[in-house]
Amino acid sequence: MRATATAHPNIALIKYWGKREIARNLPAVGSISLTLSELFTEMTIDLDGHDVDTFALNGEADESLLPRLASCLDNVLGPDRPRAAISSRCNFPVAAGLASSSSAFAAAVVAADAAAGSGHAQAELIRLAGRSSGSAARSLAGGFVELDNTGEDVAVHTLLNPDDWPLRVVIAVTESGPKPVGSGEAMEISRKTSPFYSRWVEEQPADLEAARRAIADRDFRRLATVSEHNCLKMHSLMWASQPPVVYWNEATMSCLYTVRELQAGAVDVFFTIDAGPQVKAICTAAAEAAVRDALATTRGVVDTRVSGLGQGAHVVESM
Numbered sequence: 001m002r003a004t005a006t007a008h009p010n011i012a013l014i015k016y017w018g019k020r021e022i023a024r025n026l027p028a029v030g031s032i033s034l035t036l037s038e039l040f041t042e043m044t045i046d047l048d049g050h051d052v053d054t055f056a057l058n059g060e061a062d063e064s065l066l067p068r069l070a071s072c073l074d075n076v077l078g079p080d081r082p083r084a085a086i087s088s089r090c091n092f093p094v095a096a097g098l099a100s101s102s103s104a105f106a107a108a109v110v111a112a113d114a115a116a117g118s119g120h121a122q123a124e125l126i127r128l129a130g131r132s133s134g135s136a137a138r139s140l141a142g143g144f145v146e147l148d149n150t151g152e153d154v155a156v157h158t159l160l161n162p163d164d165w166p167l168r169v170v171i172a173v174t175e176s177g178p179k180p181v182g183s184g185e186a187m188e189i190s191r192k193t194s195p196f197y198s199r200w201v202e203e204q205p206a207d208l209e210a211a212r213r214a215i216a217d218r219d220f221r222r223l224a225t226v227s228e229h230n231c232l233k234m235h236s237l238m239w240a241s242q243p244p245v246v247y248w249n250e251a252t253m254s255c256l257y258t259v260r261e262l263q264a265g266a267v268d269v270f271f272t273i274d275a276g277p278q279v280k281a282i283c284t285a286a287a288e289a290a291v292r293d294a295l296a297t298t299r300g301v302v303d304t305r306v307s308g309l310g311q312g313a314h315v316v317e318s319m
């Protein structure tokens with residue numbers, strides 16, 4: 001009745017922003033992401049003899065994520081489930097726009113399923129992870145991953161395995177504190193108030209198709225163009241919300257200039273930014289050192305992390 005699972009966060013190139021149904025947390029749009037290899041969340045769930053649910057992050061009791069984790073376990077194991085001691089180890093800052101909820105909930109669903117021996121099929125684990133966090137569904141798979149939102153429930157599949165196109169991701173951390181407003185809440189503000197929201201939803205299938213084709217052809221420049229466009233559209237609609245949802249800081253903008261300079265020097269790199277001020281630069285292996293050096297010395301960057309593409313969430317221990 002105890003299991004540990006590891007999951008890696010994923011970075012969306014074609015983004016999920018907006019929900020079509022709150023109750024089941026269904027996204028309004030499909031998305032395409034890269035699952036990272038170097039960042040991870042390892043989650044242990046112990047279902048033996050606990051009176052209440054508890055959660056510890058990196059060895060410290062943490063109340064902030066407990067309600068969402070408890071409801072995640074309710075979804076996987078049913079409301080009459082045994083109470084759980086949940087502990088997590090994470091090698092990157094949480095709730096800071098580094099996609100920590102994607103790896104946390106993917107790992108939680110897989111660990112809970114293994115701890116209870118529920119034996120849910122992969123498609124069901126994906127659906128359950130998505131209920132807790134839309135992006136978490138994508139961390140069930142590795143490499144280049146597409147989330148299809150067109151069915152009754154979300155479905156996720158790998159477009160390319162990590163070794164098929166081993167791109168690198170350099171993360172420029174510009175601030176390590178928690179973000180001012182969570183993405184779920186911010187999406188609802190955008191849906192209700194942004195004049196650009198409906199156009200965003202309408203255009204998503206075309207961006208998904210362009211990215212799908214670029215990935216199938218391993219065409220870096222085409223993937224760069226559609227990914228940057230999709231990212232800037234998402235942030236534009238956030239900025240035009242009331243109240244405005246602005247996750248960027250000065251260093252975020254400085255990083256974009258750095259990426260533009262690298263591109264002007266024919267370096268294969270493009271940027272993407274999620275619900276936080278960090279900039280993720282996707283590049284070829286040959287460009288990695290130049291991209292990392294340039295971002296590490298950009299004004300306001302406090303840290304850089306480098307990752308390749310990784311595998312989907314999996315059980316590491318079960319007993």
Ligand code: DP6
Nearest residue numbers: 012015016133134135183184274275
């Ligand atoms: C900007 O998956 O965190 O990173 O479903 O409410 O938990 P919830 O949202 P979440 O949103 C991710 C938003 C994004 C884009 C993306 O990852 O596709």
